[in-house]
Structures are given as structure tokens and as C-alpha cells.
Amino acid sequence: QKEVEQDPGPLSVPEGAIVSLNCTYSNSAFQYFMWYRQYSRKGPELLMYTYSSGNKEDGRFTAQVDKSSKYISLFIRDSQPSDSATYLCAMSGVSGGSNYKLTFGKGTLLTVNP
Amino acid sequence: SQTIHQWPATLVQPVGSPLSLECTVEGTSNPNLYWYRQAAGRGLQLLFYSVGIGQISSEVPQNLSASRPQDRQFILSSKKLLLSDSGFYLCAWTSGSTDTQYFGPGTRLTVL
Numbered sequence: 001q002k003e004v005e006q007d008p009g010p011l012s013v014p015e016g017a018i019v020s021l022n023c024t025y026s027n028s029a030f031q032y033f034m035w036y037r038q039y040s041r042k043g044p045e046l047l048m049y050t051y052s053s054g055n056k057e058d059g060r061f062t063a064q065v066d067k068s069s070k071y072i073s074l075f076i077r078d079s080q081p082s083d084s085a086t087y088l089c090a091m092s093g094v095s096g097g098s099n100y101k102l103t104f105g106k107g108t109l110l111t112v113n114p
Numbered sequence: 115s116q117t118i119h120q121w122p123a124t125l126v127q128p129v130g131s132p133l134s135l136e137c138t139v140e141g142t143s144n145p146n147l148y149w150y151r152q153a154a155g156r157g158l159q160l161l162f163y164s165v166g167i168g169q170i171s172s173e174v175p176q177n178l179s180a181s182r183p184q185d186r187q188f189i190l191s192s193k194k195l196l197l198s199d200s201g202f203y204l205c206a207w208t209s210g211s212t213d214t215q216y217f218g219p220g221t222r223l224t225v226l
Contacts, residue, residue: 032213034213041202043120043204043218043219044158044204044217045217046215049213049214088157088158090215092213100146100208100212100213100215101160101163102215104157106155106156
């Protein structure tokens with residue numbers, strides 16, 4: 001079983017739709033969870049950062065972590081064509097460690113159609 | 115604010131030629147630095163990371179090497195490129211107090 005599983009898509013939605021992106025993981029030591037957005041031919045940019053279980057909201061984006069189910073989600077409300085990108089989940093186990101390595105999902109390609 | 119630079123942006127090299135990719139970070143000191151390769155359908159593969167000058171950890175065996183000659187400079191090298199070295203190379207940094215990594219713009223390498 002891979003440490004982090006993420007459906008690669010592609011996912012195509014109409015403008016204004018609510019988008020749900022998900023990752024599952026197997027390592028119960030993961031405590032820190034991130035979502036990155038990567039536009040074509042660009043480097044990933046950090047969207048959301050959450051610690052442990054719960055929800056975090058930032059504008060149209062909501063990150064949700066369910067540690068009991070080992071499941072994380074990113075919701076995008078009122079999706080826009082500019083949201084079209086690949087979304088990568090990432091996680092780590094021990095903050096304050098000497099190397100801060102992250103484990104990434106393979107990414108989900110999202111297209112929002114006008 | 116912190117900024118991360120990578121160059122070149124695009125590179126086309128013949129098989130067997132050498133490689134040198136450079137990454138520099140501005141606006142922070144003593145960052146952790148990372149080299150990743152991203153190939154289509156394979157996600158982000160961590161190649162090397164460094165927690166300080168001259169300290170390099172390798173994650174996968176390959177014909178690539180990394181060096182950190184200065185605090186905010188990270189170099190990825192190869193003596194002889196293989197076709198399988200083609201990909202999108204990303205440099206990232208993190209401070210000493212957070213797990214979040216910040217990525218550079220990347221270098222797209224094509225080996226012919």
C-alpha cells in the first residue's frame with residue numbers, strides 16, 4: 001500500500017461548481033497536512049496548511065482532515081477557470097525534525113470549464 | 115520576503131553530456147533545501163536534501179549528485195546524462211521552524 005493515495009483524475013467541472021479533492025494515507029504518524037496548487041509548467045505553490053484533525057478555511061478554499069479515517073480533503077467553492085491546475089496533497093509526521101521531508105500524492109488534474 | 119530562483123528555466127542536452135542546475139534562496143538564512151524531479155504520471159520524487167552547507171542526503175541511487183557550497187545555494191549535477199534524466203526539476207526550501215516547503219519555478223530538462 002502506498003503511503004499517500006490521490007486520484008489523478010482528470011476532473012472536469014463547470015464554472016461555479018463545488019470541487020472536492022481527496023487523499024488517503026496509511027501512516028498514522030502524519031500530523032501536518034498541506035495542499036499545493038501547480039499550474040502547467042510551473043512550480044507548486046502552497047495553498048493550505050493544517051495540523052491534526054479539523055477544518056481550515058481560506059476564502060473559497062476549505063481543507064479538512066480526518067485522522068481517524070486517514071483522509072484529507074480540499075474543497076473549492078464557486079470554482080473559477082483560474083482554478084484549473086494540478087492539486088497535490090502533502091503530509092509530514094514530525095514537526096521540528098531535522099529534515100522536514102514531505103510525502104506527496106501524485107496530484108489531481110482539475111479543469112474548470114467556463 | 116523570501117524568494118527562490120532556479121536556472122536555467124529550460125535545457126536541452128545530449129545523452130552523455132554534463133549537467134549543472136542551480137538554485138538560490140533569498141531572504142532567509144540556514145534553510146533546508148531540496149531537489150525534486152517530477153516526471154509525467156509519477157509525482158514528485160525527492161532526489162536530495164540538505165540541512166546545511168556541505169551536508170547532502172541522497173534519497174535515490176542515480177547518476178545525479180548535489181552540492182551546497184553556500185548557505186543559500188544548492189546545485190544539482192551530473193557527469194553524464196541519461197535519457198531517463200529528462201524531467202521537470204524543482205528546488206524547494208523550508209525554514210527551521212515549519213514543515214511547509216516553498217518551491218522554485220523549476221527547470222525543464224530534455225535529454226536527447
